[in-house]
């Protein structure tokens with residue numbers, strides 16, 4: 001039994017490492033079975049093959065695409081209240097949401113031209129959301 005923090009040898013009855021004071025089983029640098037240093041985040045010791053108990057970091061989810069379970073909700077928001085950018089705000093795309101609000105309300109002074117433009121943009125987004133092509137981008141305005 002070895003300290004996983006500093007690699008010093010420990011007996012089974014020790015609760016903490018006498019060398020570094022770390023609790024038994026804490027630390028993630030050294031293999032508890034052979035005391036050698038497994039590669040960072042290795043799930044198995046590269047010296048003795050014992051499982052290290054280290055969970056590999058979860059693969060980062062692609063932030064650009066909508067999670068499947070939220071897709072329907074976002075699509076519905078986009079369809080019914082998309083002209084007010086509600087679906088954009090829900091996804092954290094405040095700029096796109098604000099742009100839609102401006103376009104929609106500018107329709108009052110542009111005889112609805114900007115409102116129609118907003119509706120077209122929203123419709124394109126709606127289709128992209130449903131076909132899983134929509135890319136979430138919090139920096140863009142459109």
Ligand SMILES: [Zn+2]
Pocket residue numbers: 003004005006007008017018019020021022
């Ligand atoms: Zn130690």
Ligand SMILES: [Zn+2]
Pocket residue numbers: 031032033034035036045046047048049050
């Ligand atoms: Zn080992």
